[in-house]
Amino acid sequence: MIETNIDIVKKGLGKRYRAEKRFRIYGVCAIAASLIFLAFLFISIGTNGYTAFQQTFIRLSIYFDPEILGDTTHRESLASANFPAIVKQSLLKMFPEVQSRGEKKQLTSLISSGASYYIRDMFVEDPNLIGNTVQVWIPADDDVDMLIKGHTERGVEEAERRLNNKQLGWIEKLERDGNIEKRFNTIFFTAGDSREPELAGIWGAASGSFFTMIVTLLLSFPIGVAAAIYLEEFAKKNRWTDIIEVNINNLAAVPSIVFGLLGLAVFLNFFGMPRSAPLVGGLVMTLMTLPVIIIASRAALKSVPPSIREAALGVGASQMQMVFHHVLPLALPGMLTGAIIGMARALGETAPLLMIGMVAFIVDVPSGFTDPATALPVQIFLWADSPERGFLEKTSAAIMVLLTFLIAMNALAVILRKKFEKRW
């Protein structure tokens, strides 16, 4: 029998299909691997961090003793009023058996060293509390917090614990009486940084990031889009524009710490701008994000079909009318996507901020563009560096917050693109 072409084709078919099947399996494996790593990341961060959203509180009955507080009619005297003594007094009242100086100290170390500030703030808000007794939930010290959350074991040798047997006994008594409980951690979302894990929050860093991003967005988007439009639509294609294009592409690949050094040299040392300020952070991030936005915007402009340009020019639109009436509306979704992805990258960037002093330990929540501030990723870096067990879960929780912002921004990019996309 003579072998016809179709026989030869059929003979080879099996091999072809096997190759295709193999390739599909590789693809599925690749996707599965990346999904597994992603799940691993989320699970490890989630399991480490979810406890940070709860905090251990101890109930104290605070007696606002006029004798201890002294003159409370003036604001100035309030500052020096002895609130720590009030807290101490109420604690000792719960444990009358504690007498020695050393034991008293161990007892007061169970509650947060920030407790007296809470009492003071309460009192400032309502001065009529003087002479009254109030039940107040006070944040516990981070060692107690870790114990209650089960991060430190009760069973280990006393010498290897941060809390001794006596303290454990007190805690058990508090538990029995229902005077200790876990509540939603509002401090984490409203406070600035602190040396005490139980008092540390991300609001300061989040505000710093927010101000930095505002500066970055306001500067990089208009400048980037304007540069892209000029280069793509108006500039003559010659050696100069080629050189500029190559340099912009190179800038996009420059390590971010170099931009930090540039910011240090130019904005801080030459222009004398304030250290650790979101304004400078935003300027540095702008430099870093600009090439990304320019490249994305140029790609978006290039993808607008030439027939639309010809149509506009054909009815006598000027170059600028053509760009702003027809090309830009079609390119805008791509530009927005590029800008948001650039912003998301800037939000997660740490290195350049280290160079301009946004790595400082800053307790106050910044209220403006020139206040000292830090940013979310820098805060994560600082907490990850801290030895206290309490900062471990805070680090993971801060990562969760940062990731939430990033995912929200990327989702926004997708939504904006869908909304503004036009078909032609």
Place this chain on the structure above:
Amino acid sequence: MIIEKERAELENKREFISKKEPLVSRENRKTVGHPIVENPRMTCRNVNVYYGDKHAIHDVTLDIGRNEVIAMIGPSGCGKSTFLRCLNRMNDTIDFCRVTGSISLDGKNIYDKDVDVVPLRAQVGMVFQKPNPFPKSIYENVAYGPKIHGLVQNRVETDEIVETSLKKAGLWEEVKDRLNQPGTSLSGGQQQRLCIARTIAVGPEVILMDEPCSALDPIATARIEDLIDELRGNFSIAIVTHSMQQASRVSQRTAYFHLGDLIEVGSTDQVFLNPLHQLTEDYVTGRFG
């Protein structure tokens, strides 16, 4: 049917005529026929076009008369589209394109330094090969040109110009109830008529058409051809086409281009029935092209 009949008649006449006089030889690239007319709308003299080092159009001299349709035919890559795009300086957008010689509209050279391309393109409108309506509503598509040129001051005037333009383009009846729908939702033929409406809304003197029917089916093509015939009353039209039948149906004059040279210009009947140049005869008889 009609086309076949026409072709048969053409063959008969050609056989009869072609035996009469010797044709200009293929090697001779000088333009033969009648490139110059009396009282022209546009005059092109010694036009050369270069794309970088490539010499795309060689020394073309051609007039476009008033209220006539001039067809430009020729094999692919012969430069007919390039030449057409010179007539409203569409080639300005290509950085490495250079034009020498003179192209005048009503006696004024459009390549003079002091000529602004924006009003020029309002006077010399263009319809492209592929229908390219803006991704906006039908109304906006037509109203855009008059708006940017300040030809309309208020909604009433705009409505009026949109209606008359769509009527002239023979599209009004089909779209009058859905002017707010996107122009891209129309069929190909309707889109092309929308593009013609958009062009005539600006009130040009000359309309350039670059293979306006090449992306359309025969019925849409027939409608556009009828439209071109009607528009001739008000405009001068230069049309580039691949289809010789179309050229013979819609045009009064025909220019045959070959590899960047303008070979022959004459009345359409003469060019198709009694070409003077060997290359023209080769092309119109279908020997190549």
